Amino acid sequence: MKRIALIAHDEKKSVMIEFAKKNRDLLRECDLVATGTTGKLINEEVGLPVERMESGPLGGDQMIGAEIAKERVDGVIFLRDPLTAQPHEPDITALLRVCDVHNTPLATNVATADIILHGIIEKE
Numbered sequence: 148m149k150r151i152a153l154i155a156h157d158e159k160k161s162v163m164i165e166f167a168k169k170n171r172d173l174l175r176e177c178d179l180v181a182t183g184t185t186g187k188l189i190n191e192e193v194g195l196p197v198e199r200m201e202s203g204p205l206g207g208d209q210m211i212g213a214e215i216a217k218e219r220v221d222g223v224i225f226l227r228d229p230l231t232a233q234p235h236e237p238d239i240t241a242l243l244r245v246c247d248v249h250n251t252p253l254a255t256n257v258a259t260a261d262i263i264l265h266g267i268i269e270k271e
């Protein structure tokens with residue numbers, strides 16, 4: 148089963164929920180891992196089981212980064228807020244970097260997220 152990481156900043160959480168609802172059937176075929184609040188919302192509002200890490204500002208991005216470094220993640224959907232400064236910006240940059248280090252598919256907007264999700268499932 149493919150393992151997908153889902154992360155969304157506050158301004159993008161509604162977009163993430165919409166994305167997860169639209170792709171519920173595909174996502175149900177994957178193991179999902181997420182940062183704390185994103186995972187809680189996907190679980191409660193979309194009804195999908197999600198393995199939850201800490202919230203992003205409390206180290207959740209680093210926890211997901213560690214999973215990527217161990218090559219336990221097949222794709223990352225990280226809906227960032229490009230218009231708001233985040234207190235944990237270094238963690239965010241590190242997460243993007245580790246995706247490139249390990250050649251892990253990474254989507255930072257919902258248009259790419261659709262393509263990545265379908266690509267990952269089709270590869271199975």
Ligand SMILES: O=C(CO)COP(=O)(O)O
Binds near residue numbers: 154156181183203239
């Ligand atoms: O801050 C985040 C990613 O950088 C997301 O964290 P939450 O899902 O806990 O809001």
